[in-house]
Amino acid sequence: MFSVNHQKFMEMDELSLQKTPFFFIIDFLSEKVEIYLENEIEKSGLLIDFQSISISNNKEKLHKEIIWKSYPESLESFKNGFDEVQKNIRLGNSYLVNYTRKTKIETNLSLKEIFLHSDAKYKVFYKDFFVFFSPETFVKIINGKIYTYPMKGTIDAAVENAKEVLKNDKKEKAEHYTVVDLLRNDLSMVADDVKVDQFQHIDLIRTQQKDLYAMSSEITGNLKPEFSGKVGSIMKKLLPAGSILGAPKPKTLEIIQKAEGYKRGYYTGVCGWFDGENVDSCVMIRFIEKENGTLYFKSGGGITHMSKLEDEYQEMKNKIYVPIY
Numbered sequence: 084m085f086s087v088n089h090q091k092f093m094e095m096d097e098l099s100l101q102k103t104p105f106f107f108i109i110d111f112l113s114e115k116v117e118i119y120l121e122n123e124i125e126k127s128g129l130l131i132d133f134q135s136i137s138i139s140n141n142k143e144k145l146h147k148e149i150i151w152k153s154y155p156e157s158l159e160s161f162k163n164g165f166d167e168v169q170k171n172i173r174l175g176n177s178y179l180v181n182y183t184r185k186t187k188i189e190t191n192l193s194l195k196e197i198f199l200h201s202d203a204k205y206k207v208f209y210k211d212f213f214v215f216f217s218p219e220t221f222v223k224i225i226n227g228k229i230y231t232y233p234m235k236g237t238i239d240a241a242v243e244n245a246k247e248v249l250k251n252d253k254k255e256k257a258e259h260y261t262v263v264d265l266l267r268n269d270l271s272m273v274a275d276d277v278k279v280d281q282f283q284h285i286d287l288i289r290t291q292q293k294d295l296y297a298m299s300s301e302i303t304g305n306l307k308p309e310f311s312g313k314v315g316s317i318m319k320k321l322l323p324a325g326s327i328l329g330a331p332k333p334k335t336l337e338i339i340q341k342a343e344g345y346k347r348g349y350y351t352g353v354c355g356w357f358d359g360e361n362v363d364s365c366v367m368i369r370f371i372e373k374e375n376g377t378l379y380f381k382s383g384g385g386i387t388h389m390s391k392l393e394d395e396y397q398e399m400k401n402k403i404y405v406p407i408y
Contacts, residue, residue: 091116095315099357106131107314107364108209108354111347113322130198130208135363136356139208145200145407150191153380153403156184161396164342168386171338179261179329180338183383184399185345185372192405194373201406202289205365213349213372216406217365218288218297221324221353224317224362227306229274233262233326234366235385236298237288239401245296246285254389255298259283261387263300265325265332272320274304289406314357324366327351329385348372350381369402 095118098105106124108117119127130139155161161184168180192200198208203216220232236255238245249255263279270277281301288295310317328351329335350372355364370381382402384395 089319091118092315092319094118095318095357096313099314100312102312102359104357104359106136106354106356107318108207108349108352109318109322110349110352111323111327113319113352115349128210130195130206131356132198132206133356133363133365134204135358135361139199139206143199145196147191149405149407150189151405152189153400154187154189155400155403156186158392158396161399162392164344165386165390165392165395167342168338169388169390171334172386172388177329177331177335177338178387179258179265180335180342180386181327181329181351181383182339182342182386182395183327183347183351183381184343185379185381186400186403188371188378188380188403190378190405192407194371194378197371197405197407203369203406207354207367209349211373213370215350215367215370217368217370218286219299219326219366219368221355221364221366222317222321222362223364224306224314226361227311228303229270229306229317230301230303231266231270232299232301233259233266234297234299235259235262235326237295237384237398237401240287240294240296249285249296249298250283254387254391254394256283257387257389258385259298259300261330262326262385263302265330267302269321269325270302270304273310273317274306277302277304293401293404295401314355314362318353318355318364322353324351324353327366327368347381369404369406 104121106119194214198214201216205217208214219234223230238249350370380403384398
């Protein structure tokens with residue numbers, strides 16, 4: 084179904100079975116898998132700031148007024164892909180599609196400065212090619228137990244009673260249920276006793292442009308014996324991440340590729356740190372990439388049969404921000 088880089092996933096298995104720490108980066112389609120041993124990370128020009136590992140320069144205060152402009156496509160242009168997605172949902176080919184766009188941005192911040200000064204759970208600066216500041220955990224593996232935290236549903240925190248509105252929004256709720264269901268099924272491929280431990284938990288994400296609330300759930304399971312200590316095999320089985328693809332996966336991937344009309348590359352892939360025992364990984368969202376000297380911010384959201392064009396367009400634009408404040 085997906086082109087898979089077998090050799091690299093096997094290499095990840097070997098390293099994790101030997102309890103050798105490494106950092107990995109996997110693009111959206113698992114076509115590019117990169118592995119960095121601990122002593123190679125800094126030499127490679129990677130900067131990483133996770134809860135479980137930090138390889139980054141000292142954070143000095145930013146002594147300049149931030150310039151930040153974005154040039155989103157027109158509603159008409161957004162509508163072309165949106166209609167393609169809706170047509171497929173009506174035909175029953177998918178019931179949730181994560182539709183994303185790339186938006187040109189201009190800023191006086193370098194990618195490295197964005198990395199150093201933004202505030203997020205997971206940040207990576209990749210050799211002046213891309214930077215991301217992701218709020219979304221993909222999977223954590225701790226002592227043979229696997230955890231995943233699908234994030235679906237965001238709202239402008241300035242909206243009155245925003246948390247309640249988000250929790251009770253029919254469309255956002257349906258989207259969240261679908262992703263939780265999908266991730267529960269995905270986790271069952273590599274784990275037993277899979278269950279939802281926390282449902283519809285709300286987090287605040289602060290940004291320079293506006294504050295947002297995001298909704299996530301926690302799903303856990305016990306790794307099956309055949310996946311014990313095999314980080315590569317686990318990733319290969321679970322990717323692409325359900326929360327940024329949709330369901331069912333194979334057909335939804337076809338729909339996305341037709342509707343979006345651009346290659347996601349590393350955007351919505353995953354990266355993670357294996358410390359010799361445990362894994363912490365994230366979905367590469369809130370993503371800025373440099374292409375021929377121009378910066379593009381990639382963002383989007385989940386589309387269901389209840390989605391309204393204007394709302395989805397607004398959500399895609401809401402997510403074009405830097406968490407520097």
